[in-house]
Structure formats: structure tokens, C-alpha cells
Amino acid sequence: MQLTHRGGSARGKGASQQVNWVTIIWTMTAAAALTLAGVHGFVWLRQKRQMASLMFCLMAASTAGMAGCELWMMNLADMQSYAHALQWYNLMRWLVTLALVGFIHFYLGSGRPWLELTVCGLRTLSLLLNFIFSPMVYYSSINELVHIPFLGTQVTIVEGIPSPLSIVGQLSLLLLAAYLVDATWRSSLRRDKPGALRVGLSAVFFVLALSIQMMFALWGIIDMPIVASLFFTGIIVVMGIELSEDMLRAARLADELRIRESELREERKLTDAIFESAPGMLYLQSATGKMVRWNSQHERVTGFSNSETSQMRAEDFCVEAEREILKEARSIALAKGGNEVEFDLARQDGQMARHFFRMVPVDIGGEPHLVGIGIDVTSQRALAAETEKQREQMAHIARVASVSELSSSLAHEINQPLAIILSNAQAAQRLMAHEQPDLNELREILEDIVTADIRAADVIKRLRSILRQGKPVLESISPPTLFDQALGMAQSDLKEAGVEVTRRHSKKLPTLQADRIPIEQVLLNLIKNACEAMQDNGSREKLLSLSCVNEGTWLRFSVRDNGHGLHGNNQEIFQAFHTTKPNGLGLGLTICQTIIRAHGGNLWCDRNKSHGATFHFQLPIVPENL
Template sequence: MELTSTKQRRAVALAIGAASVLLALFVNEPYILLVAVAVICICIGWEAGLAAVAAAGLLSCVMLFSLELGATGGAVRLALFVVAALALWFVIKIFRTMSFYDRVYHDTGPGVADIPGLGWSASADGRLRLVSPAALEYVGVTADEMRRIMDGDDYHWTQFVHPDDVEASMARWRHSLQTGEPVIDEHRMRRFDGTYRWFRDTGIASRNEDGKITGWYGHTADIDDQKKAESALRERERELRLLVDTVPTMIWLMTPAGLPYYFNKRFVDWAGIDSAKAQPRGTRQFASHVELFHPDDRVAVKAVFEKSFARGEPLQHKGRLCRKDGEYRWIDSRFEPLRDEDGTILRWYGVNFDIDDEVRAQESLRLADERLARALRAASLSELSVSIAHELNQPLQAVVANTGAFQRWLNADPPNFSHASRVAQKIIRNADAAAQVITRIRALFSKTEAEPHPIDLNAVIREVCDLLGDRLASSSVKLDLQLDPGLPATVADLVQMEQVVLNIVRNGIEAMDDVNTTVRSLRIVSRRQNDGTVEVEVRDSGRGLSDPERIFEAFYTTKPDGMGMGLAICHSIVEAHRGRLWGENVETGGASITFSLPIRAGDSTKTPTGATVRA
């Protein structure tokens, strides 16, 4: 019979000890009691063995002197028995103490003390039989205390394991004992100061030539710092994922070739992408993402993206993307490559911003600006109605006068056809002048914008000055025109350019209302610049600008009855024509408002009809 556990061995030893006591009593031979003393010393402990020696001595005394009371031989035999029992006790004590000491501290086997971490070994049945000095030092027990633990319950070592981890550790250890598989267990162990730290326990079975397990050997490594680092890493990963999923934008990742493989939660929720059916990393075809774009944008989007991915250049693109409810919304997409130290692209990061509301708001603002611009033109014309009526009255009066002269020449006797013909030519010219005035007024009030075409800015300036002639005279403003006769034509909207010049000139006149009439002068200069632009400068002799940086802001005005929209609309008109408008104070006094336009021939790219006007 093979004894496979400590309990079985002790039970058999105690049975032998009891049998030896019975046999000694039966044959009346005290020396057989030495077997019981040895059993008690080995199984219970050499401390209890000392009491066993005394008890055996008393029992042997009874046995020896029961028949030979007072006999010298009996006393000698008793003395010999006691000496033999003490010697047996002493030998077992020395053997057990030195054997354990040698196993733990001196002769634990080759390299046991050098095992990384806490080394240990166990018998084939899993009973702990050897630990390294480092293990004793860590748990804070002495060699004797560890011996008692080894001699106790087979799994008494679990007292050093955290209570929450004991059950799982025992289950893994029993599984390895039953199957012979290596044991790999992670649990918390109590240090000598009561602190629990994480350890990884690794053990393998040693086998004999027949493959039978003869013991277990392993070590326990401190992984507490690793566990904390892993926990911190998982926490940072969780926070990063929460950040990526909750940041108010749609984020997606692509392979170096531009194949999408990850979409954050906001993108998934927005576009309705089924993450459960997501294709493996890097296998999702880019065409499947392009299908989300508006059919009118797909070809252009695919071409732009493929070009950017091929060159490895960052990309920004605006297009209409289909939301999960089927609505196409304007999206601003931006892509940046992540490169390694050698410049090789590792992946692409893309973000999508839903700008549909912004685009619609801008469109509404553009329409409102256009309506406001027309209203401002109407307001300007109402103020200039007297001047326009005066300008229209002159050619009409001339028509009436020349018609009378024409009639007189025809009624003469004989009729003077030569003079009548010359008067008829004058009537035609006067009628054409009146028609031009009417045409200009209708264009200013019309909701439809004229097609941009090459215009002469000098002619625009002269026409505006003619319209404001009465205002200039009534305000005692001296007009100084310095117009470049070689100024090239540029493609622009004639009505809008008239509106810009009209507003700037009128502001210049109004800026001089509170200065002495003797110094009121308005200089208008047109010139060509070397950078391919033409400039028009309107300079007054007023008190200057209080805040040149804000004069083009909507609703900013220094006039008591002003709306603050004139220069703001002018600024938008000039920018819509790809030009620039600015203002500054003049050192000699007054202010200067200047705008520049690029020189564009009639066959160049035209300014879009109804150029965007924004305040």
C-alpha cells in the first residue's frame, strides 16, 4: 500500500505506536515502548516526545518492578531504558532540527536559493516540503514556524494568500495535481508587514523514468508593479476610448493605403455603421465608405482622397455625407498621416465635422446680406433722388427745347432741313442720356444682378461724382480727381462697384460736415499697382477714424442716425470680387479708404453672378 498523504502516514505511525504499547504490556518488555516514543517524536513533535519519554519511563518502571520490586537488576534495566529513551528523543530532535535547517538554508538543492522570486518545492501529492530563504523572509516566518506549517495541513500555506484569491488558487493547484499540467496562478500574497502584493506562481512537475510525478518545483515572482502598470494602462486606454467616443466629432482610422478599419462611437451612431459586422482590420474597401457621400460628390471625393493617399499629403475636403436617417449633410473632412522615424506612414487619422447647420446659416446670411444690400441701395437712392431727378430733368428739358427748335425749323418758309437735322441729332443724344439714367436706376433697384463684364473704374468714379454733384456743392466740398488715364479694365459687377464707390464717397463727404468749409476737400485717386491690381483711394480732410479696425464691422457706426452697414457691405462686395478694402488715418489730417481689385481680362474666370455680399 502506498501512503500518499501526511494524514495517512501519521495514522499508520500512531497505529504502530499503539500496537507497540499493547505488545510491551502483553510480553512485559518495556524496551518495545521505545517504538511508541519514536512515533510520538516523529509524528507529534520532539517537544511532545519528551513527555512521551517520561510516560514510557513510568510505564517501564511499573513493568520492571511489578515482579522484581527492589531488585537491583530491575533498577539497572530501568536506568538503561530511560537513557535509551532520552537518547532516542535527543537524536530525533537533532535530526529533525538540522535536517529542516539544512533543507531550508544550506542544502536545499542546486540553485534553489538563486531561483528568481520565491522558490518552493512540493511532494507529489502537493504537500509543501521546501521553500527558499527569500520566501521565508518575505512572509516573515522562521524555519521552525515554516516546519510546523509543513507538518500541518497539506494546504496550510494558503494562510499567506489573500482570502479573495484562495478558492481560485486552490482550484488551479488541484487541477494541476490531477492532470500533471504546469500550474500558473496569479494571486495576492501577504508580506511580513501585512501588505498584500500580486505574485505569479509558476510550477512544473518532475517525473521519474516511468513518467511518474515525483514532486513539484516552482517559483513565485512579484508582479505587483506590473499589475499596477497594467491597471493604469487599462485605465488610460479606457479614458482614451471614452475621449475618442465622446469628443464632439467623428473620428476614423485608415491603413497606410487609405482603407478604413476603425470608426469611433460618434461616427457609428451618426452614420449608422454596424460595428458588429465590421470587417477585419484593413480589409474594408474604401469604396464602401465613398458610398456614404452624395452621388454628385463621389467621383470627386474618390479622386481627391486617392491622390492624397498616394502622395502622403494631409487633406481637407468638404462634401455631403449620408446620415443614418438618409439625410445628406455637409461634412468637413480632415486627414493627417502618422509616420515613424523613417517617415513611413503607419496609419491615417481622419476627423469629420458636421458643418451642415453652419453652411445653411451662411447661405441664409448670404441671402439676407443681398436683401440688405438692395435695401441699402434703395435707401441711398432715396437720399439721392433729388440729384437723380435733376440729372434726368436736364436731358428732358433739352429734349423739349430742341423739339421746339426742330418744329420751328421745319415750319420755316422755306423749311430749313439742315438745321432741323442737327437739332434732331441733339434730341437723340438727350433722349439717350435720359435712358441711361433710367437704366442705372432700374439696375440699382432690380433683384437680379448683372453679368460681370470688364468695367472702367474711372468711368464709375465719374458717374458717382456726377450723381453726387449737388451734394458736393451743397456741402462746399472741393473735388480733386486724380484718375490714371491708363487704368486697365477689370471684370466686375458694375452696379456693385457703383455702390462701393458711392458709399465710400458719401462717407467722405459726411466725415467733413463738422470741419471748416474752407478746408473741405475730397481727393479720389485711381492707380495701377505692380502686383496686378488696380486701386481706388478716397481721401477726405475730416477728423479721421476713431477706430480704423472696426469700421468694416456690421452695425458699427459713429453717426447718430447711421445703420453701420454701408462699409460692411462694401467690404463684402470687394472680398467677393477677390479684392481688398482697408482704411487708415492720414498724418496731415483726415482719413483714407482704399480698395483694390485684381486685374482680370474679359476671358478670365468670371466673378460668380450675384457675388456673395456679407456684412
Template sequence: MNWIDLAWPMLASASLVVGFAHVVVWFTRPAQRVHLAFALAAGSIAMLALLELAAYRTLSPGEMAGFIRWMHVAIAAIVLSLLYVLHHWFGYGSVRIAITAATFRVLALAIDFTVGDNLNFLAVEEVGRSTWWGVSLSHPIGEANPWVVVAQVSNALVLIYIGQTIARAMRKPAPIRNAALVVGGSWFLLIGIMLASAVLMTLGLPRPPLIAAPGFVIVLVATSYRLVSELVRSNRLAMQLQESELRRLRSEQEVATERACLAHLSRVTMLGELSGSLVHELNQPLAAILSNAQAAQRILRRDPSDLSEIPEILSDIIENDRRAGEVIGRMRGFLKKEAREHAPLAINEVVQDCMRLMRSELLDQRVAVCMNLTPGLPSCLGDRVQLQQVLLNLVMNACDAMQSSPGQRVVRVHTAPSEVGVLTEVADVGDGIPEAMLERIFAPFETTKATGMGLGLAVCRTIIQAHGGRIWAENDAPRGARVCFELPRQG
């Protein structure tokens, strides 16, 4: 046993190990078929190493011819896999050149099995022996096959394709440039050596044993290293992107939480401003309940008692209790802080709920409300409480805008269908919005009020945008302003 008998099986084993590793990678990432192609190349290199070892040992011209024929099968698989790997890894070479090179290689493979003993020889006439580094090795001698030029054309086209890839990669970032130099450069050198080796074989001259299998294995390991490095780098980038996405989602959740807290604070502040009217709303039914209860007591103290009026008194008490419960229910729902899911709702009902909630406040400020609600509007998906908050804010702003206005104070609320869904308008007859503020009226801390904080309209814009809608303000002629918002229809 000599060093060739030890080294070539080890080269084949190393190729199979590398190929198996890339098959495992492909199984875990089926979309990255480049690893499957590379595994095919590794298996073909192992096959080439074993065939080359058998050819070095044989003394039979027939066996030598057969080994050379099957070597071309392995070389064809290597070349086709190489073109696929380079194209899908870098993609800088000409696709036409790659397809032409692959076509010539397949044609050469067909000639290998149909013309003569193999692609290199029409007939292997004898087996010669030569000594390299103390080891006697066999080499073929026979009539050259002129069709071997087809394989040489394929090899030349592969060299051109690799050269294009390297040249164009030089203008890319350093990681791509370095990978192209290592991978493309090593394959370019090896294919060039293989061209020279094929010429030596065709001429019947002995060639050194360190050309085919060892060269392919060295280049295979270098390419595998770069592929694995790229895989590790892409995994690291994917993890960084995932962490960045998690941070973004966490930040969005924090912003959403802060937005909800701000909206809740705005509702609490708004109810504080409406506290006088809400107390009045509660006082009316409570006073009626007290009055009816006292009347019932007086009737029961009479002698004899006349109970015929008691059912009517009890009905009045029940009705006023229901009215008080509705006021408290609206307040409690408005103050709730928990997150709500969007549900189908009718915008006209939301407007009517708001007007009921503000009835006493509007009476106290001597503001008349003119509602023009178009019937049969499409439903919207939304949060009823948040949309009530928007309308309450807009109506209260309209009332504030008319405090110094002479004449009748009127707030007009109008709903109508729009191209995308439903349009809602709240208009007043105040002094209007200064032109310089129209563009930034919804920005935080922008206000036309002397005592305002400038957060109400900013919260309104946030709520409407969260519903997929838009909100804007405009001045009316001859006086007043209107704020409009549009919500998309359900579905």
C-alpha cells in the first residue's frame, strides 16, 4: 500500500462528509437549494476520486476506458452544480454563457457514451506506467477522440463565466468581493488546470496525480467554508433583524399603551368639564324619585288611604330610576380604561348618544344643536367609546369657539355617505380658525384657547387614524369652522 492508496479514499471521505453537512443544511432550509447543488458536487468529487484511484491501479485498457468514461459523468455533475451554485450565490455572470456552457457539457456527456471508448479516446489501446513521487501509476495510451473539443469549449465558457462573476463582484461590498475572489478564483484556477490535464491525457502523456481529485477537494472545502460563513452571517443578520422587529413591536405596544392612557386622561378631563351638566342630569330623576316617594308616604298616611294613585307613582319612580341609571351607565362606559375591540356600529347612534350626554351642558351654554343625520348609512368598525370621545371633543370645541360670538349659538352635526364609508361634520358659527393654524391644528399642544392644553384634537386625530380614517378642519363662509372626519365602511 502506498500514499496514493491512503490519500484518495480519505479525499473521497472528506468530500462525502462535506456533502452530507450541506444536505443537512438543505433539509433545515429547503428554500436554499444552493446547498443541495453543492452537496451533489461534493458527492461527484468523491466519485471522481475513487474512479481516479481505480484508473491509477488498473492494467487493463478496457477497464481504463470505462473508468475515464465515468469520470466524465462525475465532472459533468461537478460543472453543472458549480454553475448553479455560482449563479444563485452571486448571480453576476451572464446567464446565456452559463446555459451555453451547461449545454456543451451535456452534449460532451452524450458523446462520452456514444463515440469511441470515451470522450478522450476513440480507443484505449494500452495502459502505460509512470512513476510519480515513488509510486507507479497507470495512464491511458490510444487514439484521441476529436470530439473532446466539445468538453474543452464547455470548460472555456465556464472560465469566462467565473471571470465575469469575479470582475463584477469587485464593485460590490467587501464580504461579497472576498467570497468571489476565494471561491471564483480557486475554481477558475482548477478548471484551467483541468483543461491542461485533459490535453495531456489526450496526447497519451502521463499527468501528475495531484491534479483532479486533490484539487477538487481543496476547492470544495474552500467553497464550503465560504458558504457556511455566508450562512452564519445571514443567520446573524436574521437574528439582528428579529431582535429589531421585536424592539419595534415592543415600542409600538408601549406607544399604543401611552396613547390609550392619554385618551383615557382626555376623557376624564372632559367629564370633569361636563361635571356640572352631569350633576344636573342626575338631579332631575333623583328629585323626581324623591318627590314621588314623599307623595306615596302622604297617601299612605291618610285615613282612609286611597291606593289608586300608588301604581302610577311607582311607575314614575321606576322610569326616573332608569333615567338616572342610563346617565351613570354612560359615564361609567366613558370612563372605562380597558382595551376594546372594534365592533360594527352606526355612526348616527354614536352622535345621538353624545348629544344625550351633553344635553344639559348645551342648555347651560345656550347652544342649539341642529342634527342632520342621513338615514341608512353603512356600518363602520370602531370603538364606540373612542368615537364618542371624538364627537364630544369636537362639540365642546365648537361651543367654546362661540362663547364670544354675538347672536344665536348653533352647532350643526351632519352625517352623510362618502366614497370610502361615512363622513361626519361638526360645524359652528364662531370666529373660525386662523389660517396659519389650519395645517397644524391637530398637532399636540397647538390650541386657539387661552386655557387649552392643545391635546384634544391631537387625541382625536390619533383615534380616527387608528380607525383607518382621516380628519381635517376648514373654515366656513361667512363665518365659523367645521371639523370633518371620515371612517371606512365595514368590510
């Protein structure tokens, strides 16, 4: 086969010895590709998981190989060597293609596996065909090797009729372009790689450009040597830049991560301090009660060591009887965003301590957890119990006081008829001693004795009913009789104080369902208070007015006086031990309020516009047919 020089003057071997553009460009291309390969190879060695770097390294290294082969081929003169070099070149192409597919696979992670396999398969087929159909698969017949001028120097190219089999190589290139377009598209949709579009599109561009150039060169439309390595170098440069940016980004991320880590460490220190500074136990537990984190107070209170606690559940710290309560409280806390519960904490030494717990749900690692605090309330509960006991004692004292007050006023009531009886009887005795006793006088005396005796018996009956023990007995009472009874009992006080009493109520009032005696006591108490309030009225007439009004669902009783009025605000008046009387216990109104409330009613007071105060109480009207 002849080596033909075409066009221009052939400068022969001598020219190839000179340093020319072709040598410079291809050598530099190979050197740049090798450098990049080295850099990323090094990166891969440091970080074996960076498969994209390995692929890039392979691709860059084989691109350098391609560039070497191309330069070699451009300077060959015989067909034999050319074919030999072309086989090496095809091996490099195969490697480059595979590495490119691999790179996209690992870097973008969005390639369709079947496309990847097809591209690699076609390229492999093309390589195999090339080996089988030696010297060259691209041409069905090769005319000659020709020298053409290229970039100011003479280079060797092949001229011949392209083989139909060469379509396999072209197809693999187009398929590679399609694969790249697809992977880029899918990656850009995912938006996880900011450089995906740049890498993908530039690769597509260079691959398509290469494909076109190859076709033109193959079909002899233009006379050009094979310059595929330049296109792949273009791809490599773009990819290299992208990888470097990735590395820079990674470095930035690493920095940020370090900062975040130190922040997290401080945050952890802070939460640790918060855990420790809590006034009681602070804990974090899983939704099922498994203990996750707790403070040292927890160990101190429960007596269980940290290693024991880590094996325990929250309910293990709870006395057996209350475990279900705790479990329920936990599920409510998880469902409703927080809860509070109180139970006896079972300590390791077998002792118990009442604790109040408050818990709030928090998601940790995607799992619902509860963070909470537990405070020892043993002393508070003991105090509350003590207070309750004292309150009961006070109530007892109040009852005793009201009974003793009552009995002293009743003693007066009883003494009066007794005095009448005694004096009458003794007068009769003395009359009997006379020689002619006046029988009419004696009869009158006896009548008076009977009357006084009945009066005493009534008083005693009332005393007994007041002191009666046990449950309140509801009976139907007509409101006017309540006034009658209360005024009857207060008679001596009213008389002594010189109070003028007026009563005001409509004739048709519904009957009440109530315990008679306590309600009478309330009225009596209010009347007595009114009398005392009017003690210092001086020249002002002492007026007491009682009224009862039907308010629909309520009956309202009012006791109005024109005395000195109220001292202290309305709440204070009804508080136990609030008193304005020099010898008062300050329990009367408190007891009254208790009685009225027990009947489902209300007791309150108003200041009168002119003088004095009015006390009201309401009692519900219960339909009689109920």
C-alpha cells in the first residue's frame, strides 16, 4: 500500500520531527487528562466510596490513552502499524465509554440500567467486531493511507469505503447521547445535583459533536484525523470542574457540620445542665415507657443505679396498684399533647414517696417520646391532709359554738316559764296556808301553771329538733311559717333591742322542700345579726323588715335592717372567723352559707342606700309533684 501525500507540499518525516501544533495540543490534552486522572484517583484512594471519582479517573486516564493513540496514528505510515494502533485506540474508546456511563451512573445516579447495559453492550460489541474484523471494522475496503495537512503539519488518515458494521459504533455513540439526555433529564427533575444539567448537557454536546465529526470523517466528507480524545477531554474538563465544585461544597458542608456539631455539643451541655438543675426528677422515656435519659436526681430519688434504670420501664417505678393509672396517663399525654399524673413512687429500698409528674410528648428520631418532670409532693399532700383535718376541727368547733350559743338562748327561754311555774306554785302553797283560801285565785294559778308548762315543753321540743343528729330530712314548708318560727325564737332579742319588725310577702307562695330546722336557724341568725347591727342606732328607729319573693325558679328571702351596715367586702363577710362583734367567733354566716348551699341555694348581702344592710338567700322551688 502506498502512502500518498495529498494537497500541498509534503514535508515528509522531517516535518513530523518538528514541534508542531498537533503534537503540542495532543500532548497537552493527554497530560491534562492524566493530571485530572491522577487527582481524582488520589481522591478515590482516600475515599473508596467515591465511585464517581474512580470512574472519572478511569475516563480521564483512557482519554489520555486515546489522545496518545490518536497522536501515534497521525504519525504512522504503514497500514499494519495503523491497524495495530487503531486496536489500542478502540480499547481506549471502549474504556472511556464504559467509564463515562459509570461516572453518570454513580455521579447523577439517575441513569436507566437497561440503557446503561445497552450502551456498554454496543460499545463492547463494536470493540469485539473491531478485533474480529482485523484490521478495521470501520471500512469494508481500505484504499490507502493518506497524509493530509492538519494544523500546519502533515497527518496520516485512512481513506476507504466505510463498512456497514461501523454503524454499531455510531449507534453506540447516539445511544450514549440518548442515555446522557435521559439521565440528565431525570436528575434535573430530582433537583438533588445542582451541576447535573451542566455535566449532562456538556457531555451530550460533546458526544453529539463527536458523533457528527466521526460520521463526516468516516464517510470521507471532510478529511480529518480522529480527534475523539479532544471531545472527551471537553467532557472531562466540565466534569472535573463539577467534581471540584462538589469537593468544595463537601468541604464547606464539612465546615458547617463541624460548626453544627459544636453547637449541638453546647446544646447538649445546656440540656444536661437543665436536666440537672430541675427541682425534681427529669426524664425522657419512649412511648412504651422505656427510660431513655434521666438526671442524677432520678438516681438519688429512686435509689436505682443508672445501669439498673436503663433496663427499666417507667411503670417499674410506680407502685403496682397505680401502674394502670400511669399507663393511661401516658397514652393521654401522647394523644393530647401533655398530661399530669400523681402516684406513689416505689423506691428501691421499698419506701414510697408521693410524686407529681408532668409530661409532654416529643418526637425523637421519628419516634414519639415523653419528656417529663417528677416532683416530690409528699409534704404538700401531708400539709393538705393536715389542713383538711384542721378545717374539719374548725367545723366541729363551729357546730359546738352554734349549739352552745343556741342552748344559752334556749336556757333563757326555758327559765322564763319555769320561773312562772315556781312562783305560782309557791304562791298557791302560801295561799293554802291561809285559813280561808281563795279557790278562784287557786284555780287561776293552776291555769297559769299549765300554760307556762306547755310553753316550756315547746321550747324543749324545739331544742331537741335542733340538736337532732343524722341526715337532713326534707319536708314541705310554707315560707310564712319559717318567718313565724324564726321570729318566735328571736322574740326575746327583738323585744330587748326594741326592734320594729315588718313582714312582707305575697299570700300565695309555693311551698319549699327543705330541712326546716337549719333554714330556721339561718333566718334566726340573720335576724340576730340585724338586731346587733342596730344596737347603736341611738335615736334612729330600729327597723327590721323580712320579705319573701317568688322569683320563678327561686324563692328569695330577705332580711333588711337599718343598722351600722357592712364592714369589709362581701367575700370577707362570709369567710370563717371574719367578725365585727367583740365576742363573735365569726362563724355564723359561714355556717349559714353552708346550710343554704347544701340546699342548692345562694346567700349574699347588699349594702342599703341609706342605712344598714340586706341579707338575701335563695332556695330553689321544687315542683311538688316531683
